[in-house]
Amino acid sequence: MAEPVLLLDGIRKAYGSAETEFEVLHGIDLRLERGEFAALIGPSGSGKSTLLNLIGLLDRPSRGLLVIDGEDTAALDDTALTRLRGERIGFVFQHHHLIPAFTAEENVAMPLLIARGRPDAAMFARAGELLARVGLGERRHHAANRLSGGQQQRVAIARALAMSPSLVLADEPTGNLDTHSADEVFALLREVNVQLGTSFLIVTHDPRLAGRCDRIIELVDGAIVSDRPNRAGADLRGE
């Protein structure tokens, strides 16, 4: 079998000191293949965000194996983790999280700028391409906070793709949008998945959205209670 994008083995996460330790995740095993489009669902407080932060290398697990793109993360120091995160993982947050001091194009180019240190024409050309792909080619020079919610989220998706990551983590990507914009944004994620083969892990509360993914992983009280393929979603790929 090909190398998975993501491999979790016995991941535990606990907070607090030794006496008052409080475990949030109780041994998660998960394997995500290349090109998979998976939903992570579960009630509030089930540990979805914690798991997403661990996978996104924003936080470290207390125990267990976490492999991204074949790279074991346990041995990496903070700077190496940050670099790996920048290169391999794209983030789409619920609240868009663009940087208002920059234009749409600059926001999209930001991961490239951070990685390369200095701006160059190529990174803005790439940002322009990505904006065109998400349908905002004409708005590349707009200030980020002058765009509508749906537009901002599309810019955020373009930004998440700037480094051609293997895995995009989306935390309630449509949670803040009206139904119409939500459908558009979701369709865009799906399109990127099909065309570029990027893997997606989408945290959502919305069963309608989860129902359109290839695979549904359900987390309850810090443990995976169900992990099943979703035929309906798989069928949607062909659309």
Added chain:
Amino acid sequence: MPFEWIAALRFLREGRMQSLLIIVGVGVGVAVIVFMSALLSGLQANLVRRTLSSQAHIVLLPAEEVARPQDASGNAAVRLQKQAQRLRSIDQWQTIRDRLQGWPEILAVSPVAAGPAFAVRGDASKAVTLLGIEPERYNQVIALEERLVAGRLRVAAGEAVIGIELAKDLGADVGDKLRISSAQGDAETLTVTGLFDLGNKAVNARNVYVGLRTGQTLLDLVGGVSNIDLALHDLDEAEVVARRIAAETGLIADSWIRTNAQFVTALSSQRVSSNVIRFFVGLSVAFGIASVLVVSVIQRSKEIGILRAMGATRAQMLRIFLLQGGIVGFFGSLLGSALAWCFLLLWQLMARNPDGTPLFVIAFEPALVGIAAGGASLVGILAALLPARRAARLDPVVAIRG
């Protein structure tokens, strides 16, 4: 432009009001520091110049004569009376003069035959100090020529240059004659060739300049000089150079620093107090920058979290905020220098002598702007250290959720 610079400048530009206010705050602080520095150095240079207008930097005098007991065995109880110091010549003064002339620290060497005398004209008689000089050499130590208000600096045989106060007291003018008689009883009639104003009333009333030879004759110092006046390239070295000369020649070497000890102490305590003020103004500028940046880190915690999620390292975040401090300091210092320059212009317009001439001239040195800019940028970076470390340490998980 590197990523850190771009982000730092954008963040400052975006926080318009905040950035503007703190830059103005820094500017006011820098203006006070620059203005005070320029004012003080102008004032002090002026005071020193005035003080030294009638004084040599170093004066060399013959060693004191010491009375020795005739019975050296110490068997007899004797009280040694201090010997009265008569007017004497410096031994081998030509050799000393030529040797000192070769020292790199020394600008000019001027032998002088000086002693007490009376100036008499008609019924008026004044006690004066008679100074026999070589005008070219003396003029390099004390700029007598440019302080002349009438006549010329000419002290050939039978000629004298006197101060304006003495001229007034004796009713003498250029071309008039006066009689000088020394304490030794020698007397000569001299023609006044010039009048000087050295900016000091006592000096203007006392000093009578004659040729070296005339001085030597009148003071019974034939072929000798009573002291050697020196001018240095660097005023502040006077005490060090004086000690070296004293050690090498055995003469008494009095530097202007020693002669004007109180004055010099006053100057240095003035400098100390101004340094204290400048330090505290600098400190409050630093606190101002730090507090604005602390608030900015809190306001931008979400953006910091996102940048970190996109691969920005802790070191990059640190640099972004250090740069903001440095940039605020730099622009503040430019504004401050401009403000200080306006203050100085105003000062020179307002602070005037009763006759309307400027109280003193302050040179606005471009180097001061450079120092202010460098200093303020450094203070800004140091002030940003604490907030920048906070930004670098921010946990992206908390930052993004918050």
